[in-house]
Amino acid sequence: MNIICTICAKSNSSGLKNKNLKNINGNPLIKYTLTQAKKIKTFNDIIISTDSKKIENICLKEGLFSIGLRPKHLSNSTVSKINVIRHAIRKYEKLTNKFADIIVDLDITSPLRNYSDL
Numbered sequence: 219m220n221i222i223c224t225i226c227a228k229s230n231s232s233g234l235k236n237k238n239l240k241n242i243n244g245n246p247l248i249k250y251t252l253t254q255a256k257k258i259k260t261f262n263d264i265i266i267s268t269d270s271k272k273i274e275n276i277c278l279k280e281g282l283f284s285i286g287l288r289p290k291h292l293s294n295s296t297v298s299k300i301n302v303i304r305h306a307i308r309k310y311e312k313l314t315n316k317f318a319d320i321i322v323d324l325d326i327t328s329p330l331r332n333y334s335d336l
Contacts, residue, residue, distance in 0.1 A: 220262050220319045221321075223322050223323070225323070227326055237327070246276060247327070248277075249276065252282065255324055261322070285313060288305060289305075322336075324336075
């Protein structure tokens with residue numbers, strides 16, 4: 219069984235520009251979700267969907283798999299998250315020739331969730 223975690227991180231939020239890169243206690247917000255995802259041993263792969271080179275670089279430094287930057291048409295505030303996840307999974311499957319059986323999506327804006335929540 220191939221269990222995939224997706225983390226969607228666009229560069230500009232309509233409410234707070236570059237919120238995923240804002241420092242909280244010395245780390246960018248995204249790092250908390252990356253760290254939590256890496257602790258879940260049932261995830262076979264963690265996929266980041268982003269339109270930001272900075273976010274992609276943080277993820278690569280954390281040892282995560284990159285599917286490349288997401289297209290512009292999937293980076294505006296009117297796009298549904300399910301379309302972003304669908305794109306990420308299709309690209310992952312094409313690049314790796316592995317198919318997802320279960321997909322778990324983690325929001326970056328929930329850094330205080332507990333391991334037991336996952």
